[in-house]
Amino acid sequence: MPKVGMEPVRRKALVDAAMRVIGDHGSLTVTMSEIAKQAGVSPALAHHYFGSKEQLLIETVRVHLQRLRDSVVTALRAAKTPREKLSAVIRVSFQADQFAPETIAAWLAFYAEAQRSEETRRFLVIYARRLHSNLVANLKALCPAGDAGRIAEGAAAMIDGLYIRQGLRSAPISTEASIALTEDYLTTHLNALRG
Amino acid sequence: MPKVGMEPVRRKALVDAAMRVIGDHGSLTVTMSEIAKQAGVSPALAHHYFGSKEQLLIETVRVHLQRLRDSVVTALRAAKTPREKLSAVIRVSFQADQFAPETIAAWLAFYAEAQRSEETRRFLVIYARRLHSNLVANLKALCPAGDAGRIAEGAAAMIDGLYIRQGLRSAPISTEASIALTEDYLTTHLNALRG
DNA sequence: TTTTATTGATTGATCAGTCAATCAAAAATA
DNA sequence: TATTTTTGATTGACTGATCAATCAATAAAA
Numbered sequence: 001m002p003k004v005g006m007e008p009v010r011r012k013a014l015v016d017a018a019m020r021v022i023g024d025h026g027s028l029t030v031t032m033s034e035i036a037k038q039a040g041v042s043p044a045l046a047h048h049y050f051g052s053k054e055q056l057l058i059e060t061v062r063v064h065l066q067r068l069r070d071s072v073v074t075a076l077r078a079a080k081t082p083r084e085k086l087s088a089v090i091r092v093s094f095q096a097d098q099f100a101p102e103t104i105a106a107w108l109a110f111y112a113e114a115q116r117s118e119e120t121r122r123f124l125v126i127y128a129r130r131l132h133s134n135l136v137a138n139l140k141a142l143c144p145a146g147d148a149g150r151i152a153e154g155a156a157a158m159i160d161g162l163y164i165r166q167g168l169r170s171a172p173i174s175t176e177a178s179i180a181l182t183e184d185y186l187t188t189h190l191n192a193l194r195g
Numbered sequence: 196m197p198k199v200g201m202e203p204v205r206r207k208a209l210v211d212a213a214m215r216v217i218g219d220h221g222s223l224t225v226t227m228s229e230i231a232k233q234a235g236v237s238p239a240l241a242h243h244y245f246g247s248k249e250q251l252l253i254e255t256v257r258v259h260l261q262r263l264r265d266s267v268v269t270a271l272r273a274a275k276t277p278r279e280k281l282s283a284v285i286r287v288s289f290q291a292d293q294f295a296p297e298t299i300a301a302w303l304a305f306y307a308e309a310q311r312s313e314e315t316r317r318f319l320v321i322y323a324r325r326l327h328s329n330l331v332a333n334l335k336a337l338c339p340a341g342d343a344g345r346i347a348e349g350a351a352a353m354i355d356g357l358y359i360r361q362g363l364r365s366a367p368i369s370t371e372a373s374i375a376l377t378e379d380y381l382t383t384h385l386n387a388l389r390g
Numbered sequence: 391t392t393t394t395a396t397t398g399a400t401t402g403a404t405c406a407g408t409c410a411a412t413c414a415a416a417a418a419t420a
Numbered sequence: 421t422a423t424t425t426t427t428g429a430t431t432g433a434c435t436g437a438t439c440a441a442t443c444a445a446t447a448a449a450a
Binding site: 025026027029105108109111112113114115116121124125128129132150153154156157158159160161162163164165167168169170171173181184185188189191192 | 220221222224300303304306307308309310311316319320323324327345348349351352353354355356357358359360362363364365366368376379380383384386387
Binding site: 199226227228238239242246247248 | 438439440441443448449450
């Protein structure tokens with residue numbers, strides 16, 4: 001079996017396995033053994049490629065945020081007007097795979113981890129900033145700059161809040177309802193500025 | 196030294212110590228030793244009174260949510276009109292001790308834990324429902340019932356979202372600004388219904 | 391004397407991380 | 421082409437540390 005060029009294959013498998021195991025487990029206190037098993041390799045190999053558990057977890061955050069970013073870029077390209085681009089950003093935040101319970105559980109675990117791991121925090125901050133700046137950039141075409149910043153803050157908070165509340169499964173809300181609430185927030189506040 | 200009636204004293208000390216240690220550590224992966232040390236007793240005593248680490252953590256959530264509830268009740272009593280009561284609920288959510296970094300870190304850890312521990316989840320769901328129903332009850336006096344539910348969802352999401360984003364410390368926002376954003380959300384949406 | 395409070399010492403389990411050894415492909419050499 | 425050497429991939433077995441949980445013992449009140 002040992003062929004050359006396995007490294008990228010194994011790294012991807014391990015990063016995907018980590019996300020799945022963390023999501024199922026609902027916590028970062030998962031063992032390297034579980035992750036390796038899920039990826040179909042030995043724990044020793046996971047250490048071989050990532051050096052440490054912490055490094056594997058950090059890579060997992062990085063890779064998955066990168067994928068999320070790619071989704072946003074694609075969605076933004078497809079949208080024409082600023083208003084459509086705002087909707088695109090919202091839609092991606094709530095898209096199916098992001099809204100799956102295991103995915104929410106995993107992100108929640110990473111958010112908590114950001115309190116301990118400076119590197120994890122850095123990646124999440126980059127995501128938060130990008131979300132904010134995507135919103136601001138397009139809002140500026142629709143309202144004064146000062147209002148754009150404020151409305152973007154509110155919209156970002158609402159997106160994250162709907163997300164975390166979905167994780168609690170107290171009053172499960174559909175993807176469409178979440179999108180509608182956020183859209184409504186934007187529309188109402190933009191209208192308030194005109195009227 | 197052993198005097199009778201130590202139990203409630205020790206329980207409170209341990210629950211407070213747990214919250215502090217978890218907040219400082221930014222995670223639930225804290226040891227019974229650390230908690231016990233912070234409380235000034237031996238690890239064995241913590242086990243004696245709580246049976247297990249999990250039970251101590253659950254008690255910690257319960258007690259702290261109970262305190263939060265008491266704050267809300269007091270604030271609601273002090274407020275007269277429905278609109279003032281809405282403001283009171285918002286104010287408590289962002290009050291100083293709740294907004295301290297260690298407190299946010301602790302709650303984030305518990306939110307993540309809710310994915311694993313059914314009992315922890317139950318307590319957080321109760322809090323979420325109470326927040327929602329406090330908002331709905333007072334909104335109903337100011338707008339149609341259907342709109343009240345929707346606006347309450349949005350306001351609750353915004354509160355939780357501002358909270359979690361504060362935990363990231365990416366663009367630290369002041370207590371006042373957080374309150375202002377949430378108040379603005381309510382005002383704007385209530386006005387939109389009238390206009 | 392019984393009960394409550396308290397701890398030091400210990401145990402058993404879990405895990406991250408290491409290491410030496412194996413195996414097969416690729417590259418170099420004859 | 422055949423043979424040897426090197427290198428990358430992979431793992432089983434092991435180690436050391438950590439930690440929750442237990443327990444027997446002590447000490448002071450009731």
